[in-house]
Amino acid sequence: MLDLLIEETLETQVTGKILTIQRHIMEMERQYPQASGDFSGLLYDICMAAKQISYHVNKAGLMNLLGKEGTENVHGEQVKKLDIFAHETFVKALDHGGHLCVMGSEEERDIIPIPEEYPIGKYVCLFDPLDGSSNIDVNVSIGTIFSIHKRVDPSETGAGTLEDCLQPGWKQVCAGYVIYGSSTMIVYTAGNGVHGFTLDPSYGEFILSHENIQIPKRGSIYSVNESNFDYWDEGFKNYIRWVKKIDEKTNRPRNCRYIGSMVADIHRNLLYGGVFCYPADLKDPSKPSGKLRLLYEAAPMAFIVEQAGGKATTGTQRILDIEPDGLHQRVPVIIGSEEDVTVVEEFMQGLRV
Ligand code: AHG
Ligand code: MN
Ligand code: MN
Numbered sequence: 001m002l003d004l005l006i007e008e009t010l011e012t013q014v015t016g017k018i019l020t021i022q023r024h025i026m027e028m029e030r031q032y033p034q035a036s037g038d039f040s041g042l043l044y045d046i047c048m049a050a051k052q053i054s055y056h057v058n059k060a061g062l063m064n065l066l067g068k069e070g071t072e073n074v075h076g077e078q079v080k081k082l083d084i085f086a087h088e089t090f091v092k093a094l095d096h097g098g099h100l101c102v103m104g105s106e107e108e109r110d111i112i113p114i115p116e117e118y119p120i121g122k123y124v125c126l127f128d129p130l131d132g133s134s135n136i137d138v139n140v141s142i143g144t145i146f147s148i149h150k151r152v153d154p155s156e157t158g159a160g161t162l163e164d165c166l167q168p169g170w171k172q173v174c175a176g177y178v179i180y181g182s183s184t185m186i187v188y189t190a191g192n193g194v195h196g197f198t199l200d201p202s203y204g205e206f207i208l209s210h211e212n213i214q215i216p217k218r219g220s221i222y223s224v225n226e227s228n229f230d231y232w233d234e235g236f237k238n239y240i241r242w243v244k245k246i247d248e249k250t251n252r253p254r255n256c257r258y259i260g261s262m263v264a265d266i267h268r269n270l271l272y273g274g275v276f277c278y279p280a281d282l283k284d285p286s287k288p289s290g291k292l293r294l295l296y297e298a299a300p301m302a303f304i305v306e307q308a309g310g311k312a313t314t315g316t317q318r319i320l321d322i323e324p325d326g327l328h329q330r331v332p333v334i335i336g337s338e339e340d341v342t343v344v345e346e347f348m349q350g351l352r353v
Pocket of ligand 2: 128262297
C-alpha cells in the first residue's frame with residue numbers, strides 16, 4: 001500500500017510522468033536546434049560519476065573508505081580516502097567522452113589534461129569532488145560541486161589551457177551539485193532555472209523531483225562557523241550581533257544552522273531560505289580571503305543561487321563578476337536569499353552598524 005502510494009506520488013506530483021535527468025536535458029536541448037548533444041553527453045558522464053560516488057559513500061564504512069589518506073592537498077588540508085576516490089572517479093568518468101578539453105579539481109594543483117588517446121571537446125569542467133570532507137567519517141551529508149564553461153576559443157581543437165579554466169563565473173554554461181544526504185540528489189542549472197533530481201536507488205536513475213527551484217526572498221536561517229568570530233572584521237561582527245538580537249518585527253533572532261558541508265548548507269537554504277556566509281578572516285594569514293575556492297565552490301554555487309532568484313557576493317563584489325587569478329583562488333562568500341544577503345552586505349560595507 002505504502003509502496004503504491006509513494007510510486008503514485010512520484011509519478012503524479014511532478015509532471016504526471018517520470019522524467020529522468022537525461023530526458024530533461026534532451027528536452028531542454030531540443031529548444032536549441034543548434035545544440036550538438038555534446039552537452040547532454042557531458043551531463044550524462046557527470047551523473048554516472050555521481051552515482052558511483054553515491055554508491056561508495058553509502059558503503060564507505062564497509063569498504064575501508066573512511067579515514068585519512070595520509071597526505072595533504074594543495075590547500076594544506078588532510079586528504080580523506082573518499083576525497084581521492086571521488087576525484088579519481090570524476091576524472092575517469094569525464095576524460096574520454098570527447099566533450100572536454102581540460103579539467104580542474106580542488107584536489108589537483110595543476111590543470112588536468114585530457115589523455116592523448118582521447119578526443120578533445122569544447123567544454124571545460126572544474127569540480128570539488130568531495131565537499132564537506134570533515135563530515136565523511138561521521139555519516140553527515142557531503143557533496144560534489146561542478147562548473148562547466150565553454151573553452152575560450154571554440155574553434156580551437158587542441159588541448160585546453162589554464163586560460164580556459166580561469167574564466168569569470170558569469171560565463172558558466174552549467175553548474176550543479178550532488179548532495180549525498182538522506183537521499184542522493186543532483187541539482188543543476190544550465191541558465192534556465194534550477195532543477196533537482198533525486199536518485200531512485202531501484203531504477204538507478206535521477207528523477208525530476210524539484211522543478212524550477214526558487215529560493216525564498218527572505219529566510220529565517222543564517223549559516224556560519226561562528227567560532228571564527230574574533231577573526232572577523234567589525235562589519236561582519238556587527239551583522240552577527242544584529243542577527244542574534246531579539247526583535248519580533250524583523251523576525252530576530254534568526255536560526256543558526258551550520259552543517260560544515262557547503263553543499264548541504266546551501267541546499268537547505270535554497271529550499272528554506274536564508275544566508276550562508278564564509279567571510280574573510282584573520283585566522284590564517286595565508287588565507288586572507290576566507291576558505292572557499294572561487295572556481296570549485298563559490299562560482300558554481302553563485303550561479304545556481306542566482307538562477308534560483310537569490311544573490312551571491314563577497315560583501316563588496318558579485319561573485320560571478322570576479323576575474324579569477326589562479327586555479328585555487330579563495331574568496332569570501334555571502335550567498336542565499338536576496339534580502340538577507342543585502343543586509344549582510346550593508347553591514348560589511350559599514351552602511352549599517
Ligand atoms: P572541502 O571538504 O571541499 O574542503 O570543503 C569544506 C568547506 C565547505 O564545505 C564548508 O562550508 C567549509 O569548508 C567548512 O569549513 P569550517 O570547518 O572552517 O567551518
Ligand atoms: Mn568544498
Ligand atoms: Mn573537497
